[in-house]
Amino acid sequence: MNTSNESAKAAFVKTIPVFAGYIVLGIGFGLMMAAHGYSMFWIVIYPVFMYSGAMQYMAVDLLATQANLVTAAISTFMVQARHIFYGLSMLGKYRDIGPLRHYLAFGMTDETYALLCREEKHSDKYYFYVTFFNHLYWIAGCALGGIAGKLLPFELKGVDFVLTALFVTSFIEQWDQAKRHSAALTGVLISLACRIIFGSANFMIPAMVGIMAVLLLMRRKEERYYE
Amino acid sequence: MNNMHTFLILAVLSIITIFLRELPYLVFGRGKTIPKWLEYLGKVLPFACMGMLLVYCLKDLSFASVSGFVPEALACGVILLLYLWKKNSLLCIIGGTVFYVALVNLVKW
Structure with missing residues (x-):
């Protein structure tokens, strides 16, 4: 039995929705960069070193x-501050992993977080493959967009909705499975209030502060329901 | 276009993004005890974060025109119905997206 292969297979199946979304969104980034x-x-170096969908789109603007x-x-700080939350909620799973943890943290995008945050504790290899596959899809998408942008201009409107669909579905699924x-x-x-x-451009940091404050205020009453 | 500027922007964006993603581990890394309140946050944040992401991915909806929110609202409705029907997340994601793409391309808004 080859556990590494099994982890890779399980991770691949898990990441199929992200594959679709990242190829499409990556193409969007590649096209815009090529157009400029x-x-x-x-076009390839950006996704390798700054792996973040929203931020790369913003980078095109900044450039x-x-x-x-x-x-x-x-602007990076404003857009990316939510990643502190992802790190905080993955501490239990990730912090004792060793050097590999740096790559797992580096690759913790919204989509990777949505796939991994509710999972029971898995092997380090599984976390690695989910993170790595998503990263590869994203780089491939950006490269494809770059090539396409050099050859012909095309666009299928609305395909980037796949990532919204991923978040909406993850939310519904989590809601359905939660007791509280x-x-x-x-x-x-x-x-929503923020x-x-x-x-739209400035609500994330106030929202994070507010969420943290309210969750901590509710702790005494709510903690026993979240075990 | 200016290669030095392109490089510096990449460096700034990348370093800040990595810093924010590493920060919790730097503060509460290996060997340090996680305080009780943080353990609690680790349990409730995944739920709160998905709620926050739900708002985040729909943040640019606009109620000023029909095309600014109706396609998204209908597609979210389709996702919910598909979920209630089969409870299969892949089906929801693909079904919702196909519906949305068809809606924005085939209907004149």
């Missing part, structure tokens, strides 16, 4: 407007 005249070198580095740093809904409701309601008050 960037070479294949940059196109020749943004200064301080502006770039502040206070934490999920806190996440939805506080984010989205309305602060607007």
